[in-house]
Amino acid sequence: MKRGMIDFWVGLFATAGVVALLFLALQVSSSSSLPATSSYTLIANFENIGGLKTRSPIKSAGVVVGRVTSITLDSERYVARVEMALDSRYHFSKDSSAEILTSGLLGEQYIGITPGAEEKNLAAGDAFKVTSSAIVLEQLISRFLFSQADKTNSSEK
Numbered sequence: 045m046k047r048g049m050i051d052f053w054v055g056l057f058a059t060a061g062v063v064a065l066l067f068l069a070l071q072v073s074s075s076s077s078l079p080a081t082s083s084y085t086l087i088a089n090f091e092n093i094g095g096l097k098t099r100s101p102i103k104s105a106g107v108v109v110g111r112v113t114s115i116t117l118d119s120e121r122y123v124a125r126v127e128m129a130l131d132s133r134y135h136f137s138k139d140s141s142a143e144i145l146t147s148g149l150l151g152e153q154y155i156g157i158t159p160g161a162e163e164k165n166l167a168a169g170d171a172f173k174v175t176s177s178a179i180v181l182e183q184l185i186s187r188f189l190f191s192q193a194d195k196t197n198s199s200e201k
Contacts, residue, residue, distance in 0.1 A: 083110065083129040084168040088142040088155070093124045094178030096144055096153045102128050103145075104157040109134040112155065128155065137162040143176035153178060 093115060102110035110130035118125045130136075139160030146153050166172070 082132045084132055085113070086110075086128050086130055086136075086166055087169070087171040088126045088128070088175050089118065089121070089123045089171065090126060090144060090175050090177045091123055092177040092180065093126065094144060094146075094153055094180055096126070096155070096178065100152065100154050102130065102155045102157060104134065104136070104159065109157065126155070135165040136160070138164050138166055138170070139174070140166065140172065141174035141176065142172040144178035146179070 137160040
């Protein structure tokens with residue numbers, strides 16, 4: 045009988061621990077998302093999105109102002125079309141720009157918005173006119189290596 049009581053309390057404690065971990069995981073995952081009712085959609089077209097994913101953050105001045113909702117390929121212009129949900133508290137002027145940035149050297153990629161100076165704001169469904177694609181580390185390395193090889197070849201002649 046005593047062994048059964050110990051097993052009961054251990055089982056209860058383990059179950060409470062699993063429930064607590066599940067609760068914390070749900071809290072963390074839902075705290076970073078925006079409610080659908082308090083956001084509006086903007087669009088940005090990029091030539092290269094690198095490792096950008098849906099649910100990637102959108103930041104302005106380091107503050108998360110939205111999330112990427114979908115990434116598709118525009119089959120007419122062959123550019124990546126990124127739709128993003130921005131918190132309705134934050135509005136950006138029509139001449140604002142969007143660029144794909146990386147947190148740290150090899151960190152996650154996110155969209156950074158640089159506000160413009162125009163008085164009119166982007167409305168729901170509008171697209172950023174000025175965008176900057178992701179910098180792909182492999183392309184930078186290959187450009188550097190090829191430029192070094194060109195310098196070596198030209199100095200040998």
